[in-house]
Amino acid sequence: MLLKNITLILLLGAGMVVSGCSRQVSYQNDVLPILQGSCFSCHVAGEGAQNAGLILSSHSSMMAGTKMGPVIVPGSAASSTLYLVISHNVDPKIQMPPHHSDRMAQGEGKPLSQEQIDTIKLWIDQGAQDN
Secondary structure (H helix, E strand, O other): OHHHHHHHHHHHHHHHHHHOOOOOOOHHHHHHHHHHHHOHHHHOOOHHHHHHOOOOOOHHHHHHOEOOEOOOOOOOHHHOHHHHHHOOOOOHHHOOOOOOOOOOOOOOOOOOOHHHHHHHHHHHHOOOOOO
């Protein structure tokens, strides 16, 4: 019995190392509030929705992407345009949210915190589920 318990503990510990002890990120509870606070002003009915065609008001519309195609590759934040633009891994002219310092009339967005960026990255890496 003791050996069985030790084996179970070791297996669980190995699972934590493999999974990186990551918390499960929820679209509804974790990602959607970030989008609502920093992205909706442009990407529901504003210039981002009109110009790029990226509408972030629902999981399905977000997964549809832009006029040019998907912005999320489930399971790979590094391959996802959405992650690249919010983490500032692209030309500053297309970083999101835009206009946080120049106070343009439309689409002023507050910059995402590192924690918010990490949450979206983790959600995408976990498969970008509608959960």
